[in-house]
Amino acid sequence: QKEVEQNSGPLSVPEGAIASLNCTYSDRGSQSFFWYRQYSGKSPELIMSIYSNGDKEDGRFTAQLNKASQYVSLLIRDSQPSDSATYLCAVGLSGANNLFFGTGTRLTVIP
Amino acid sequence: DAGVIQSPRHEVTEMGQEVTLRCKPISGHNSLFWYRQTMMRGLELLIYFNNNVPIDDSGMPEDRFSAKMPNASFSTLKIQPSEPRDSAVYFCASSLGTVQETQYFGPGTRLLVL
Numbered sequence: 001q002k003e004v005e006q007n008s009g010p011l012s013v014p015e016g017a018i019a020s021l022n023c024t025y026s027d028r029g030s031q032s033f034f035w036y037r038q039y040s041g042k043s044p045e046l047i048m049s050i051y052s053n054g055d056k057e058d059g060r061f062t063a064q065l066n067k068a069s070q071y072v073s074l075l076i077r078d079s080q081p082s083d084s085a086t087y088l089c090a091v092g093l094s095g096a097n098n099l100f101f102g103t104g105t106r107l108t109v110i111p
Numbered sequence: 112d113a114g115v116i117q118s119p120r121h122e123v124t125e126m127g128q129e130v131t132l133r134c135k136p137i138s139g140h141n142s143l144f145w146y147r148q149t150m151m152r153g154l155e156l157l158i159y160f161n162n163n164v165p166i167d168d169s170g171m172p173e174d175r176f177s178a179k180m181p182n183a184s185f186s187t188l189k190i191q192p193s194e195p196r197d198s199a200v201y202f203c204a205s206s207l208g209t210v211q212e213t214q215y216f217g218p219g220t221r222l223l224v225l
Contacts (some may be wrong), residue, residue, distance in 0.1 A: 010221045032211040032212075034213065034214075042218070043202055043216040043217060043218050044154070044202075044216050045216065046213050046215070048216075049213055067195050075164070088154065094211070098156050098159070098167065098170075099156070099214065101153060101154040103153040103155065109203065
């Protein structure tokens with residue numbers, strides 16, 4: 001079983017809709033959670049980090065963490081064509097030397 | 112701040128040649144990471160330095176790969192000899208502290224081994 005799993009997509013949503021990206025992880029000791037956005041041919045850039053159960057909002061982005069169910073999600077409200085990218089989920093274990101990255105979900109926002 | 116700087120941005124070489132990738136982390140960051148990204152395997156951690164000391168190199172594929180961090184502002188990843196299966200994008204990232212903190216990625220080096 002992979003440490004971090006994401007639906008590879010592609011996920012297509014119309015402009016203005018809500019895009020929902022999901023990520024599950026296998027280790028209950030995981031303590032830090034990150035969403036990165038990666039445009040084609042570019043490097044990953046941080047969108048959100050979340051450490052506690054519940055929701056964390058930043059502009060059009062909301063990260064949701066549920067440690068009991070071992071999933072973290074990213075909601076993008078009012079999706080824009082510029083949001084079209086691959087979204088990587090990363091999970092860190094306390095005391096570990098590694099962030100485990102999912103393989104990413106490709107999102108396409110259709111104008 | 113200029114962010115994480117990597118060079119070269121693109122490298123094309125022939126099998127058997129030595130390849131050296133370079134990275135300058137963000138000033139003040141204590142941790143540096145080398146990743147490799149391919150379509151098949153996604154983003155994989157190769158090695159992690161903290162305060163210039165290699166902490167975890169379990170992701171280094173084999174003895175052909177080596178990494179150094181002689182000071183807080185410079186790191187190299189060397190492949191000798193290179194093989195076609197080493198073709199990938201290699202990213203360097205840095206963070207203020209440990210793995211648990213946000214990592215900032217450089218632009219990457221796109222390596223093609225013929």
